[in-house]
Amino acid sequence: MTQPTTTDQDAEFTHLTEELLESTTLHEGSFITLKRDTVRLPDGGQSTRDYVVHPGAVVVIPLLDNGHVLLERQYRHPVGQVMIELPAGKLDSGEDPFVCGQRELLEETGYTASEWHLAGKIHLAIGYSNEVLYAYFATGLQAGTRQLDDGEFLDVFSMPVEEFLEACKDGRITDAKTLSCAFWLADKWQNS
Missing domain, CATH: 3.90.79.10 (Nucleoside Triphosphate Pyrophosphohydrolase)
Structure with a gap:
């Protein structure tokens, strides 16, 4: 599993960040991929995040x-x-x-x-x-x-x-x- 890139600026906002627990590929197309990640929220709870991976x-x-x-x-x-x-x-x-x-x-x-x-x-x-x-x-x-x-x-x-x-x-x-x-x-x- 890879987590999104963080910067030095992110260090001061750790109380807002989510921890990646699991990542699943839902669909892989010709140039975009649809992912579903399970994350730990800042308060300790869990949630899912669906998103598109794009090459830029x-x-x-x-x-x-x-x-x-x-x-x-x-x-x-x-x-x-x-x-x-x-x-x-x-x-x-x-x-x-x-x-x-x-x-x-x-x-x-x-x-x-x-x-x-x-x-x-x-x-x-x-x-x-x-x-x-x-x-x-x-x-x-x-x-x-x-x-x-x-x-x-x-x-x-x-x-x-x-x-x-x-x-x-x-x-x-x-x-x-x-x-x-x-x-x-x-x-x-x-x-x-």
Whole structure:
């Protein structure tokens, strides 16, 4: 059994932590696994925790020289609609997040970037998943040819940064990773 990673900061919050007693795999899919853990609660009681084990992913905030952000429209089956999102993709086993970001930007949009900067990490759905997204700014973009995966269908378009931020506020964009990245982009945009 493996327990979630802890940090030095967690040491001061030991009165809140749970101890893993047993872990069971309920389902193993092509890239996610559903687990059920039995844990000892801080008060000594026991409970179960169902959650998704995810390999992690990368989201890219690609900024064009003209002050536009590069976006995608893609149908997402779980919600049954076409969503506006930033380019993103899951990490392959052992893959460096930076390499994944470069790969996904090229595959999905056809663009490469000459400058990359880590914006930060996003824990996407901490109540039921261990997924971590690494967010990168990509600038110095050069257009090329997309290399979409089999069965992947999406449109690439750009939007002025101000309109993108407004779309995040008014509900045109509701994807969590894209909304989280809007926070970093707004900060960068206001301070540039």
